[in-house]
Amino acid sequence: MDILLQQIINGLVLGSMYALIALGYTMVYGIIQLINFAHGEVLMVGALTAWTSIGYMQTHMAGAPGWVILLLATLIACTVAAVLNIVIEKIAYKPLRNSPRLAPLITAIGMSILLQTLAMIIWKPNYKPFPTLLPQDPIFVGGAVITWTQIMILGVTAISLAVLMWIVHYTKVGRAMRATAENPRVAGLMGVKPDTIISATFLMGAVLAAIAGVMYASNYGTVQHTMGFLPGLKAFTAAVFGGIGNLTGAVIGGILLGLIEAIGSGYLGALTGGLLGSNYADIFAFVVLIVILTLRPSGLLGERVADRA
Numbered sequence: 001m002d003i004l005l006q007q008i009i010n011g012l013v014l015g016s017m018y019a020l021i022a023l024g025y026t027m028v029y030g031i032i033q034l035i036n037f038a039h040g041e042v043l044m045v046g047a048l049t050a051w052t053s054i055g056y057m058q059t060h061m062a063g064a065p066g067w068v069i070l071l072l073a074t075l076i077a078c079t080v081a082a083v084l085n086i087v088i089e090k091i092a093y094k095p096l097r098n099s100p101r102l103a104p105l106i107t108a109i110g111m112s113i114l115l116q117t118l119a120m121i122i123w124k125p126n127y128k129p130f131p132t133l134l135p136q137d138p139i140f141v142g143g144a145v146i147t148w149t150q151i152m153i154l155g156v157t158a159i160s161l162a163v164l165m166w167i168v169h170y171t172k173v174g175r176a177m178r179a180t181a182e183n184p185r186v187a188g189l190m191g192v193k194p195d196t197i198i199s200a201t202f203l204m205g206a207v208l209a210a211i212a213g214v215m216y217a218s219n220y221g222t223v224q225h226t227m228g229f230l231p232g233l234k235a236f237t238a239a240v241f242g243g244i245g246n247l248t249g250a251v252i253g254g255i256l257l258g259l260i261e262a263i264g265s266g267y268l269g270a271l272t273g274g275l276l277g278s279n280y281a282d283i284f285a286f287v288v289l290i291v292i293l294t295l296r297p298s299g300l301l302g303e304r305v306a307d308r309a
Contacts, residue, residue: 006144007266008259013150013219015258016157020212021235022242022250023164024205030181030245031201033101034093037108039209040232041115042085046077046210047130047217047227048123053077054131066133070218077210085206086199094195112229119225127224130217153215160211161251164204168247173200181245230282234261237289243299252300260284 021043028036053073061069092111096104134148168174176197179187184194216231217223234257242253265281292299 003266004263005142007263009141009144009146009150010266011259011262012255013153013258014262015238015255016153017212017216017219017231017254018235018238018258019251019254020157020160020208020215021231022239022254023161023247024209025236025239026242026244026247026250027177027201027205029239030247031177031184031198032093032097034104035108035236036093036202036205037105037232037236038088038092038111038115039205040228040230040235041112041119042081042088042206042228043209043213043216043231044119044223044225044228045084045115045213046081046206047213047223048119048225049080049210050074050077050214051128051130051217051223052123054133058131070133070214074211074214077214078207081206081210081213082203085202085209089199089202094198116225116229123225125225127222130221130223132218132221134218149218153219156211156215160208164208165247167204173197177201234282234285237285240299241288241292243301246299246301249299249301256300257285257288260288 021039024039024042025036028034028039050073053076054069057064057069057072088111092107093104096107132149134152136147138145138147139151166174168177176187176192177200179190179192180194180197187197188194212231213228216227235254238253238257239250240253241257242249242251244250261281261284264284
């Protein structure tokens with residue numbers, strides 16, 4: 001039971017980060033039917049920007065509380081990621097909006113490789129330790145252990161998801177996003193500006209990715225130019241798992257995928273005496289993807305796609 005409880009905590013933390021990244025995929029897909037495979041690299045840029053900002057603030061703001069430095073670094077990372085994602089949309093995706101779907105997909109993969117290369121040039125390819133800014137005193141829950149960093153991840157994720165759902169369901173921008181997702185031509189006739197809404201969608205997705213990147217770096221304690229590839233791929237799996245195009249599905253898919261990965265690797269390690277386990281955790285995500293695509297291609301909550309006029 002202690003192993004189960006510990007792996008549930010680990011799975012919720014991991015799934016929370018997957019859910020934030022998956023929301024970026026599913027929002028963009030819901031509006032322009034594009035899988036933005038450069039989304040993981042936006043996460044990476046956010047994490048590396050936060051790392052640089054923290055180093056600067058620790059030098060010039062000596063004595064500032066760790067949580068203040070982390071908060072300011074996260075805000076800077078969100079700003080940089082948002083600007084980057086909007087630029088990507090304007091330069092790489094907007095000219096191809098009416099092209100066959102394969103063209104923007106290949107462009108997204110190319111943009112992913114380009115961003116990794118630029119990050120390697122700017123920040124160098126070596127792994128960099130991410131500073132520990134929160135207390136490291138362990139908190140015991142039953143027979144399991146949780147850290148303040150993990151509590152921060154769960155809390156920030158819950159707040160971020162609540163704010164996003166409020167924006168989408170109860171604000172003018174959210175109504176415009178839903179209208180554009182249903183039918184951009186009709187939404188345009190009703191006074192909605194589709195280009196502005198698409199840019200807003202990329203902006204929101206980038207902010208969520210940057211937050212996830214900072215939390216991912218805080219949890220694992222390292223940053224590097226390829227760090228966004230695997231989380232991005234797993235978050236895409238989570239979006240498909242829950243039903244891509246469905247916000248609730250992305251959240252459920254991300255959390256379930258995190259739980260499956262953590263519990264599966266935990267018990268695999270226990271059953272094999274540590275021979276197998278965390279090193280093989282990645283296989284669970286892709287086994288889930290294969291099973292879902294085989295048995296239910298639309299995902300757990302289905303895909304909401306309107307007929308286009």
